[in-house]
Amino acid sequence: MRGEPLDAETIVSVTEELLRRHGPEKTTVLDVARALGVSHGSVYRHFPSKVALREAVIQCWLGRMREPLTAADQGPGSAPHDRLRGLLTAMVATKRAKAKEDPELFATFRVLAKEHSAVFSAHVDDLLARIRAIVVDGIASGDFAAVDPDVTARAMLDATCRFRDPGYAVEWSTPGIEAESDAVIALILDGIRARPSERSKRPRPR
Amino acid sequence: MRGEPLDAETIVSVTEELLRRHGPEKTTVLDVARALGVSHGSVYRHFPSKVALREAVIQCWLGRMREPLTAADQGPGSAPHDRLRGLLTAMVATKRAKAKEDPELFATFRVLAKEHSAVFSAHVDDLLARIRAIVVDGIASGDFAAVDPDVTARAMLDATCRFRDPGYAVEWSTPGIEAESDAVIALILDGIRARPSERSKRPRPR
Structure with a gap:
């Protein structure tokens, strides 16, 4: 230049x-x-190619979207329940913030998502892997029930879709949306908690 | 005629x-x-008016959509956990079936939903009331934790949106979608179960 x-x-x-x-x-x-x-x-x-250039831009944007997720997870030293709440809350909060701060770019990436779905799939796989890792740690520590980590990670991502999927972005500025996403996150976190009777078992992660 | x-x-x-x-x-x-x-x-x-006629058609269609929900709920005699699973499973199964059996009409109602949102909102309120009623019964019987029934009903509807919202209809024919919705329903049902320590309390419904 x-x-x-x-x-x-x-x-x-x-x-x-x-x-x-x-x-x-x-x-x-x-x-x-x-x-x-x-x-x-x-x-x-x-x-x-134009495709390669666009994919580099999408990668960069999605990479920035993941930064707060890495920051939110305090790692294996903290309680799995808090780590998972932190991660899921950061996932929805980051999406909401991006849609609000930079609506033009957000809309653009929504369009690009259709043509470059593989890049976005890789991003979803990354999110699944992050949830899964905490689920595995929580099962190992006995804090979480002995669920299938893959199935549960997918279910958690699915259960939060109203707060993550850009198709719902128009609803993200309504009052109460944060309380609604907190309620869903609280519900699924309660869903994975080990029952007192299971705590003693301390199953190994799969 | x-x-x-x-x-x-x-x-x-x-x-x-x-x-x-x-x-x-x-x-x-x-x-x-x-x-x-x-x-x-x-x-x-x-x-x-044309609006009144269309709303009558939508009401009729949504009414048919609710019939399996009424059939699925076995009423206060059954375990709240089973009733809630039955209701949520019927909600997603009915949507999936309608989208598959009659895709043209399903697409039409998706378009109409934007112009006649009040009729659809009333339908959502009906779904919320159905979930809420079982949650209240489950709290009263001590099977469910002492949650806020309104917040929890909303959270359950939100958590299942990927399997109910017509915006996702293209994903409903993918293999494994039923297992995925079952996993979300199982997760949120576990989320509302009373902890053994809470069972003795038998809190009254709000």
Whole structure:
């Protein structure tokens, strides 16, 4: 960009800005090159196709979406119940915050989700793995019932869909939405708690 | 209709058929009158407007959707846990069945839901009341924890939205969807179960 060496990060950042302002239809590799003041060949040197460039932008955005999740989980030292509540609450809070702070980009990524579903599936797999890891720890410590961690992680993600799925974004600004998501999270956390009679068993995680 | 006296039920039934075949755009009062072989004045004698006619059709459809729910609940004689599982399972199973058996009409009602949201809200209120009634019974019998029945009914409806909300209908034919909804229902049923230490308390319902 005007003398500076062009790096992938700069291209991704400029592409994101164009997507935010003009939407996916009007953000081609040529548009990106123009905004950077370089030839489209310079962009293609970093990203072999428009698809590859867009996927890099989505990856970057989803990566930022996951940062608060990593921060929310205090790790195996804390009580599994608190860790899981922290993770699930952060999942819905981050989505809500992104939709509110940057509605244009949020809407853009909703459109892109249909065309680049594999990238979004990988993100969902990451969320499932995070829930699963805490469930496994909680079973091992005897805090959680001896559930199937995969089935339970999926059920927890499903049960919170009203607060995570962008299709419901219009409902996220209604008053009481936070109390409603807290109620669902509390219900599913109670659902996984070990019964006192099970606590002594301390089953091993699968 | 050709000599027979025209009743509201016949008008509703013919309107539903037109909605199924041609969609909301092409189902006016005039179209309905034409299909019945009567003047549009005859239709207006029963329904003062297109809106009133459509709402009668939606009411009728939603009423049929609730029939299996009434059948599923065996009433206060049975265990609250089983009643609630029966009700929630019937809620998602009925939606799935309607979407599969009659996809055209299902798609039509999805469109109509936006314009006639009050009728659909009343349906949701009915679902909430059904869940709430069992929750109250379960708290009274000491089978359920002493939760707030309104908050819990809402949380249960929210937690099952992936399996009830027509926005997800395309996912309802994927293999494993039934196991996934069963897992969510099992999780929230475990979430409301009284802890053994609470059973002796037998709190009164609010």
